[in-house]
Amino acid sequence: MQVLLNEIVAFWPAVLFNLYFAAASIPFGFVFAVLLALGKASTNPWISRLSRGYIYAFRGSPLFIQFFMFYSLALSLNISVWKPMGVSWFVLHPLFIGPLVLMLNTAAYTAEIFYGALRAVPRGEVEAARAYGMSRFQQFRSVIWPNLIRLAWPAYTNEVVFLFHATAIVYFALPVIGAQKDLMITAKEFFERDYNAFLHFSVAALYFLAVTLVVFFLFGLVYQRLMRHMPAPPRLRYAPRWMR
Amino acid sequence: MSDDLAFWLGYLTNGKHLTWYASFQFTIFAALLGGSLAVIFGLIGATLKNSRYLPLRLIGSFYSSIVRGVPDVLFFLFFPLAFEQAVEWLVATQVCTPELIAAQSAAWPPCQAANWYLGTPEYLILASVSLGLVYGAFATNVIHGALRAVPRGQLEAARAYGMSASQVLWRVHIRQMWVYALPGLSNVWMLVVKATSLLSLLQIADIVLWADRLGAPNFLPTVGLVHDDWRWRYYLVLFVFYIIVTLLSERGFEALMRRAGRGILSERTN
Amino acid sequence: MKKIILAAAAVLALSGAATAQETVRIATEGAYAPWNFLDDAGKPAGFEIELGNAICETAGLTCEFIINDWDSIIPNLLAGNYDVIMAGMSITDERLATIDFTANYFPPDPSRFVAAGSDQIDIAALSGKRVGVQGGTIQAAYAEENLAGANTVVSFGTADQAMADLAAGNLDTIIADGAYLEPVVAASGGAIVFVGEDVMIGNGVGAGLRKDEAGLKTKFDDALTALKKDGTVDTLIAKWFEGRGPYFAE
Numbered sequence: 001m002q003v004l005l006n007e008i009v010a011f012w013p014a015v016l017f018n019l020y021f022a023a024a025s026i027p028f029g030f031v032f033a034v035l036l037a038l039g040k041a042s043t044n045p046w047i048s049r050l051s052r053g054y055i056y057a058f059r060g061s062p063l064f065i066q067f068f069m070f071y072s073l074a075l076s077l078n079i080s081v082w083k084p085m086g087v088s089w090f091v092l093h094p095l096f097i098g099p100l101v102l103m104l105n106t107a108a109y110t111a112e113i114f115y116g117a118l119r120a121v122p123r124g125e126v127e128a129a130r131a132y133g134m135s136r137f138q139q140f141r142s143v144i145w146p147n148l149i150r151l152a153w154p155a156y157t158n159e160v161v162f163l164f165h166a167t168a169i170v171y172f173a174l175p176v177i178g179a180q181k182d183l184m185i186t187a188k189e190f191f192e193r194d195y196n197a198f199l200h201f202s203v204a205a206l207y208f209l210a211v212t213l214v215v216f217f218l219f220g221l222v223y224q225r226l227m228r229h230m231p232a233p234p235r236l237r238y239a240p241r242w243m244r
Numbered sequence: 245m246s247d248d249l250a251f252w253l254g255y256l257t258n259g260k261h262l263t264w265y266a267s268f269q270f271t272i273f274a275a276l277l278g279g280s281l282a283v284i285f286g287l288i289g290a291t292l293k294n295s296r297y298l299p300l301r302l303i304g305s306f307y308s309s310i311v312r313g314v315p316d317v318l319f320f321l322f323f324p325l326a327f328e329q330a331v332e333w334l335v336a337t338q339v340c341t342p343e344l345i346a347a348q349s350a351a352w353p354p355c356q357a358a359n360w361y362l363g364t365p366e367y368l369i370l371a372s373v374s375l376g377l378v379y380g381a382f383a384t385n386v387i388h389g390a391l392r393a394v395p396r397g398q399l400e401a402a403r404a405y406g407m408s409a410s411q412v413l414w415r416v417h418i419r420q421m422w423v424y425a426l427p428g429l430s431n432v433w434m435l436v437v438k439a440t441s442l443l444s445l446l447q448i449a450d451i452v453l454w455a456d457r458l459g460a461p462n463f464l465p466t467v468g469l470v471h472d473d474w475r476w477r478y479y480l481v482l483f484v485f486y487i488i489v490t491l492l493s494e495r496g497f498e499a500l501m502r503r504a505g506r507g508i509l510s511e512r513t514n
Numbered sequence: 515m516k517k518i519i520l521a522a523a524a525v526l527a528l529s530g531a532a533t534a535q536e537t538v539r540i541a542t543e544g545a546y547a548p549w550n551f552l553d554d555a556g557k558p559a560g561f562e563i564e565l566g567n568a569i570c571e572t573a574g575l576t577c578e579f580i581i582n583d584w585d586s587i588i589p590n591l592l593a594g595n596y597d598v599i600m601a602g603m604s605i606t607d608e609r610l611a612t613i614d615f616t617a618n619y620f621p622p623d624p625s626r627f628v629a630a631g632s633d634q635i636d637i638a639a640l641s642g643k644r645v646g647v648q649g650g651t652i653q654a655a656y657a658e659e660n661l662a663g664a665n666t667v668v669s670f671g672t673a674d675q676a677m678a679d680l681a682a683g684n685l686d687t688i689i690a691d692g693a694y695l696e697p698v699v700a701a702s703g704g705a706i707v708f709v710g711e712d713v714m715i716g717n718g719v720g721a722g723l724r725k726d727e728a729g730l731k732t733k734f735d736d737a738l739t740a741l742k743k744d745g746t747v748d749t750l751i752a753k754w755f756e757g758r759g760p761y762f763a764e
Contacts, residue, residue, distance in 0.1 A: 056490075057483075057487055059490075060434075060490035061482075061483045061487050061490070062438040062440075062441035062442075062486055063438075064441040064442060065441050065452070065479055065482050065483050065486065066483070068452070068455075068475070068479045069479035069480060069482075069483055072459070072473065072475035072476035072479060072678075075679060075684060076476055076682060078682040078683050078684055079682060079683045088684065089644070092684045165314070165315035166315070168315040168317045168318055169317050169442075172317070172445060175669060175675070175679070176668075177668050177669075178662060184315075184317065184318065187318075191325070191589075192586060192588075192589040195329070195352035195592075195593070197322060197326050197329060201318060201321070201325075201326075205313075205314040205318055205322075208313065208314045208315055208318065209313040209314055212313045212314075213313075244431075244435060258555070259554055259555030259556040260553070261556075262556065263555075263556030264556075328593075347726050348726060352592070352593065353593075353594065356594065356724075359593075359594035360594075361594060362595055363595075447583065447586070447590070447595075449581060456672075456675075457544070457545060457552055460545065460672065461674060461678045461681060462547075462674075463698040463701045464547050464548060464697050464698070464701055465701070466547070466548060466754075467547045467548070467551050467553070468553065468554045470701065472678075472681060473678040473681065
């Protein structure tokens with residue numbers, strides 16, 4: 001028991017890195033995803049094609065490869081672009097490029113969710129808004145968006161959990177700076193010291209599981225708030241049917 | 245110009261590159277075996293979840309929710325290690341004498357005679373099994389949902405024909421289930437394909453490892469062509485490779501769904 | 515009945531172990547030219563591969579080279595996935611606590627700093643710089659101990675990856691084995707230069723083995739002694755490390 005407690009304490013600094021990666025990428029990914037979803041639904045064929053292609057490429061390839069690709073790409077642009085701009089130390093830092101790639105990745109998955117929700121927004125409500133003489137922005141703000149976010153929220157919750165899980169591979173692909181190590185690197189290093197796979201990996205798994213449950217709880221609260229106008233607000237369930 | 249072409253052709257077909265091309269077999273093997281196992285584990289999981297006995301139902305639910313609560317890469321690393329250690333422990337209880345245990349200096353295995361050597365084939369199979377286990381949890385939910393989506397009337401009709409419970413299950417329920425499960429299973433397949441990029445973490449010389457080694461800058465003529473950092477080009481190839489696999493899989497599943505959906509009246513409007 | 519099955523299982527396991535003993539598996543990194551690398555045919559090549567084959571021939575062993583990432587090379591040796599490490603690994607007290615080494619086949623060699631040719635960098639008063647190392651090397655330990663306070667130490671999976679970041683200007687300096695860096699600096703045509711004072715760490719490079727493999731260690735050591743005496747080791751060093759040696763001539 002003492003061993004387990006020590007282990008949990010030893011992993012504490014590591015989970016902060018995973019939390020940071022998720023927290024830094026989710027808000028930007030959310031905004032980017034909204035733009036991508038609107039782009040995909042756009043009537044302009046170029047904007048639509050571009051958004052469609054982006055979403056397809058990032059959903060159709062592994063995040064692991066995306067990490068390697070973007071790091072080496074950023075590296076090859078270092079001397080010609082980042083150095084002259086004086087942002088070299090910043091751009092190639094895992095704490096920047098990690099969340100950046102996660103953001104690019106999650107934006108594609110989230111955009112697909114939002115796009116699906118966008119198409120499911122009741123047409124009648126949009127027509128009513130138009131009949132009221134609302135501008136396009138007003139239509140979006142007061143009719144489309146509230147519908148969209150309610151429809152998309154359960155699937156989006158799931159995506160956030162997936163993104164948090166995806167933070168586990170950041171340091172398998174990027175260089176490690178000093179003692180900045182996340183849960184997986186910590187577990188791997190502990191394992192290589194004493195071969196106790198069950199202890200170290202279980203504690204890492206425990207952290208992931210705990211954060212997963214917290215995410216479901218918090219996002220569930222938001223969902224209930226979003227659905228407060230319903231007579232019996234539907235509840236967000238753990239392990240829903242959506243997947244990436 | 246033609247000299248250039250000949251040079252690049254020669255470079256891209258040297259033994260190192262040929263080994264890289266050959267290593268795609270590991271990725272494809274892991275995807276196919278992992279995908280098939282995911283369906284099998286999914287069927288088992290869904291059967292457990294549908295079981296009449298509470299303990300079995302609990303095991304089914306536990307499996308499908310816990311495996312999904314942790315990252316795939318964690319389970320992917322953990323399972324082969326844990327399986328190896330379990331086998332070694334089992335062998336150790338039989339072959340290790342106290343002297344052998346005393347002679348063992350490392351923390352694991354208990355004695356050297358109990359050591360199980362894992363080469364690429366063993367790791368590849370273990371990796372595929374862990375892919376199957378992880379994504380089997382997803383398939384469990386898909387198949388569980390699909391089993392419930394089969395219209396009640398069809399099962400009742402089968403029963404009215406005098407089929408036994410197992411006949412209803414195997415001849416009607418599971419066969420009809422595929423139609424409803426295919427969209428979800430296609431999703432699971434895409435996840436398995438993308439997860440095959442992790443093979444190099446288990447010391448398998450897969451496409452990712454070779455892309456890194458081929459792209460890494462080389463300064464020494466004795467080693468091969470001197471070039472600077474070309475890694476992003478090699479990773480771009482992998483990026484495109486996976487997108488193409490996704491594209492082809494999508495086409496394949498569409499054809500499969502059309503075939504499976506023959507004769508089924510659907511309310512789909514598109 | 516149960517006893518018989520168990521006995522059969524034990525015999526199977528033992529015979530499996532016995533056949534596994536016949537080939538000696540040597541792990542190398544394959545990304546540390548000219549020590550060990552993957553040649554154009556995609557096969558392990560380099561100083562240690564030729565030396566390892568010579569040792570096995572002398573000792574009458576059948577050997578096979580296996581590629582394993584550097585950062586897990588000692589754990590996988592201890593886990594029994596191979597029997598020997600020949601991967602430019604320096605003999606140190608920390609490593610001797612977990613594994614055994616043969617006598618060195620490359621003498622103690624200074625670790626050296628390199629930087630891009632255009633950079634002015636003062637290694638003696640290094641501060642606020644980005645120092646690249648390969649994770650898990652003696653230089654990584656040295657940097658962690660002596661440089662981490664005032665600088666940022668960045669660890670990479672392979673030495674080549676660190677070189678790529680240095681060449682791309684993402685690192686100010688790298689500390690690594692002199693024998694690894696010398697050919698790189700020579701071939702770079704002034705793009706990469708040695709800077710600062712050399713640091714003496716490590717007790718030379720040897721082959722790593724598990725501590726319970728005393729028999730194999732003796733065979734390797736005997737073969738190595740013979741190869742040092744007949745000049746093979748020096749010949750190989752001269753072949754792969756230009757202008758080095760002879761170190762072991764009588």
